[in-house]
Amino acid sequence: MADIEVDYCVVGAGFAGLTAALRLKQAGQSVALVEARDRIGGRTSTEVREDGSWIDRGGAWIGPGQDRIYALMDEFGVKSYKQYTDGEAMMVVDGKQYRYKGTIPLTMSPWAAANLGAVFVELGEMCKTIPLDAPWEAKKAAKWDSISLAKWLGDNTLSTPAHDLLETAIAGCYTSAASEVSMLFVLYQMASGGGPSFVLGVKDAAEDARPVGGMGAVYRPMAAEIGDALHLSQPVRDIAQDGDGVTVRSADLAVRARRAIVAVPLAIASQIVYEPLLPMDRSFLHQRMPSGAVMKIAVLYDEPFWRAAGLSGQSAAPDSPATITIDASTDTGRPGVLCVIVEGPIARKLGTLQEGERRKAVLAELTARFGNKAASPVDYIEQNWSIERYSGGGMLSHAPTGVLTQFGRALRKPCGRVHWAGTESSAVMCGWVDGAIRSGERAAREVTERDGVLSPARAQ
Amino acid sequence: MADIEVDYCVVGAGFAGLTAALRLKQAGQSVALVEARDRIGGRTSTEVREDGSWIDRGGAWIGPGQDRIYALMDEFGVKSYKQYTDGEAMMVVDGKQYRYKGTIPLTMSPWAAANLGAVFVELGEMCKTIPLDAPWEAKKAAKWDSISLAKWLGDNTLSTPAHDLLETAIAGCYTSAASEVSMLFVLYQMASGGGPSFVLGVKDAAEDARPVGGMGAVYRPMAAEIGDALHLSQPVRDIAQDGDGVTVRSADLAVRARRAIVAVPLAIASQIVYEPLLPMDRSFLHQRMPSGAVMKIAVLYDEPFWRAAGLSGQSAAPDSPATITIDASTDTGRPGVLCVIVEGPIARKLGTLQEGERRKAVLAELTARFGNKAASPVDYIEQNWSIERYSGGGMLSHAPTGVLTQFGRALRKPCGRVHWAGTESSAVMCGWVDGAIRSGERAAREVTERDGVLSPARAQ
Incomplete structure (x- = not known):
């Protein structure tokens, strides 16, 4: 049983936890960042390929108003590039294709x-x-x-x-x-x-741009600055608090700190044992904000061939095994990447198929939509968030009826020495990476203010 | 690390788990019944007092159609007695009292x-x-x-x-x-x-009768027959399954069995780590059926004085700190017990008060409703299920919108060698003790049938 003593312990190394740990470290505080997975990034995950291109397996896009992720990118010198939106988008309804421009398919x-x-x-x-x-x-x-x-x-x-x-x-x-x-x-x-x-928009909206290098280009330098305060493959089992501090334990790590920041989805926070029990409404909230089902499939081609056909790559087809597609190519356009996003009930259904059947169904849809070239990708990469143990699903925890009015007040409220981050706790850009970053900065401010130490310099 | 090898491991010693373990043992199978608490009974809990009277701190009533609990009571020689329903019930609306008989206050x-x-x-x-x-x-x-x-x-x-x-x-x-x-x-x-x-009724309905001696009079002889197969104070942390069997682990107990039956509320089942991950829809169900808030208060008097005033003891007053009352005296009527049940948002609010303030508020309500004698009880016993770690709240797990249509099919479906019991998994009397018993009998049949061993003799 290793024992670490630090000022603050952050649980979860997604963007919220990484940001909280980074800001605390920058403010001169010692931290431990404890992550269940063997990787950082949480609900984002960037795969870098041999040719230097990258695939964002999770959260990928940024847009106007998301100032805190842009600030972080500035800090680490990460550039952005615009989402490809030339050409027409496509709606498929009852098998019929409608091409259109803008947000509403007026055709x-x-x-x-x-x-x-x-x-x-x-x-x-x-x-x-x-x-x-x-x-x-x-x-x-x-x-x-x-x-x-x-x-x-x-x-x-x-x-x-x-x-x-x-x-x-x-x-x-x-x-x-x-x-x-x-x-x-x-x-x-x-x-x-x-x-x-x-x-619901793309251009000048939630999918306006992406970091060059993908989200990993942002989270990797954050982790580098956090350094050996990061502990991977340590699923936190319990958090005990007393008058002086907290003890955060995984199977083979015990961290003693003044306060803990828990920066994981609600359904994952519910699997931690808290001693003493959390206040009633927070416990109840943990039972009440589930994650959803989502599968993200990157289909790679030598080039984004749809562009030449006057198509943006964006399409929507309710109930189809390729419900939503969007051009997810890198800034160079090589390779051409069609990102297929399947969500909710269809993602669950698709998730029960054998991988080969699923690939066949998805490629058939893409071929019907974008032509024969779609049938022969150079690579096909699936990410099923629904079966990720440490996400509990994707993309953001949602509130069923009655939950916000009854339990919403518990979303951000610290429980003694246990504080909460994660995109769901952000009032601005809730559900996006930017919201996660905001929540991490807010939590970092919160703990230092409570303890009367200097507020993290860069967390305005 | 103790190691036990049995035919079947049952998790949770509420009525569902007790019944499953009992029926399996009666069918000649070896079992281990692993319980997180230091007591049996789950969401029922009977306190026996020095004078031999009893207080049911949780589930207490039985009614027509609940054949399986009556069968169990027959088996162990437990008699029932009728709920006291003579006299008038009372509704309090906007401070005004309406006395009435039957289910609907026609006054x-x-x-x-x-x-x-x-x-x-x-x-x-x-x-x-x-x-x-x-x-x-x-x-x-x-x-x-x-x-x-x-x-x-x-x-x-x-x-x-x-x-x-x-x-x-x-x-x-x-x-x-x-x-x-x-x-x-x-x-x-x-x-x-x-x-x-x-x-919603009492007489000839869900609160028609009670076991003499309370629910404990039923669950104690069940536990006696189960004997040393019962392991208390062993919160199960993980359940691993492979082709041959399951391994159920708490901090200091490892049970190897052919199959496991998990008989706990959904929110509690969600805190167990399953290896491999459960099928998607079952994992999602665990995130989606929360427990609620409920406080049960037994207020004891030398005798049920309200009866002489022509009152049944039953009352309802929306938004009051004594939302519902019912006569919960034993079969002898000595002592007289008024049971106060407070549920949902008011239970959460009441739960945040100091115990003294809460008692004052409750007794003030009872006095306004039943007269001055109500102000001076001989005892006052609170049970707040909302802060019970191993219930996660009370009384039954409910389904928010969308959950039954999307995930209801996962309620009873075994996940490989992990089977499910608990009142929520019963199609008949779902939410009552009788439903819990039915679910335990069904799960016992299910595992023995899968393994081709004789079906439990008494589980029709």
Whole structure:
């Protein structure tokens, strides 16, 4: 049993935990960063290939308003490049392909397009009424938290194609069925990113750009600066706190610190044993914010051949084994990468297939959508977040009905010497990497302020 | 590290686990029953007092249709006695007391009473459409699983007092706010007990009778027959399975068996580490069926003085620190016990008070309701299930919206050599002790049938 004594112990080396540890170290504090996996990055994971290109197996995109990840990239000299958005996107509804530009496929029936547009406007207006710091205090919080996204969409989207597209797109953000997610949570999460156009858009929105080198180009230098304070392959089993400090234990590591910052998804935080028990509402919150199902598949070609055909690579097809595609090529465009994202119920269904069957189904869809060249990729890389032990699923923990109004107040509130980070605890950009970074900086400020030590210099 | 080899390992010594272990032993199989707590009974817990009287700190009542607990009581010679229901029940709405008989307080405004009656009829009709074995296949499953109980009640109960009473009574069953619980789950759980009149009723319904001696009079002889196969104070940390069997480990016990039966609430099952990972939908289910908040307070008097005043002791007062009361005296009526049950949001609020303040608040309510004698109990015994580490809350795990339709199929389905019991996995009397017993008998049959050994003799 190794014993380490530090000022602060951070649990989880995703972006939230890495940021908290980094900011604390920069403020002159000693830290231990304890990670269950044998790698850093959490719900991001960048694979660097032999040719120097990279695949982001998890979170990958950044956009305007995400100032804290841009600041971090500046700090480490990581450049960004714009998402490829030239050419047309594609919707596939009932087997029929509709090409379009912008966020709303106006080439669909006027009725469907008008319906989609109206729902966007309505969602935007609803988002404006949500206080980001306290969504449970929104005027209609009780009403919206009593219904699921499925119910709201059913009542407000009368065109079937518009309904199905919106359901795929919005529920997909929570990697869940629309019936699983509280409408209040949807509005809160959308509002935390600036509204529906940001969440569901690409250009000038949530998928506007990417770090050159992928997310790994950002998290690797962070880890380098944290140095040997990082302890991999140490799943934390229990956190005990007393009047003087906390003891964080894995099977073969015990860290004693003034305070702990737990920076993992809610469902993972629930698997840690806390001594004494956490306050009731935090324990209950841990039981109530599940992760969803998501599979991300990178299909590699010598070049992004779809571009020559006037296609952006972006497509959406509800209920298809390639529900969403997006051009995920590097800044050089070599290789050409089509990223297939499958979420919620279809991801669960697809996850039960044999790998060969799944590949066949996905490539058939891509071929129907992008032509014969799609049938012969040079590589095919799958990442099924649903079966990652230390994610518990993907992408962000969502709140079912009733949870935000009843337990939302516990999201950020420290429990004695145990503090909380993770993108779900961020009022701004909740669910994105940027939100994770914000939560790490907030938690670092929180612990140093409580202890009366200097606030981390770079955490404004 | 002790090592035990048995035919079957059962995790959790509540009624489900006790029953499974008992039936397996009776069928000639060797078992180990591993329990986290230093006591048996799970979400039931009977305190025997010096004078031989008893207090049921958890589940206590039985009713018609609950054949399996009656069979178990027969087996061990435990008699039952009828719940005291003479005299009038009381509703308190906006500070005004309404006395009544039967299930519906017809002394309230005719409009409220008619509204209550209509909702009961409607709920009963809806329950009839639910296939108990597969509620996700109900014709309107998708619709009802997209809204919470709060939404349905809001739309269908236009009288405010009727609404508030129903919300207290129904949401209370799930020890949650009405916004947290899926309407489909409400209907399923009600239907599993025979409909709303059973769930919400007392006489000839869910609180018709009690075992003489309390639930402990049933679970103690079960444990005696199980004998030294019972291992207390052994929180299970992980369950590993391979082609030949399972290994169930606590900190200082390792049990090797052909199969394991996990008989704990879903939120507790989620804290066990499974190797290999459970199938996706079962892992997700563990993240999605939380326990609720409930506090049970036994207030003891020399005699049940309310009876002489023509009161049954049964009362309901939404939002009161004594939300529900019921006469919980023993069969001799000495001492007189008023059982106060506080559920959901009020239980959480009450749980944050100091014990003295809480007692004061509760006794003030009882005094206003039952007169001055209520102010001076001879004893006052609190049980806060919300802070029980190995319950994770009370009373039954509920399903938020979307969960039954998406993940309900995983409720009973064995995961290789890991089988599931617990009242939540019972299609009949789901949520009651009787459902727990049924689930234990079903799991015992399941494992022996899979292994081709004789089915437990007494588990029909």
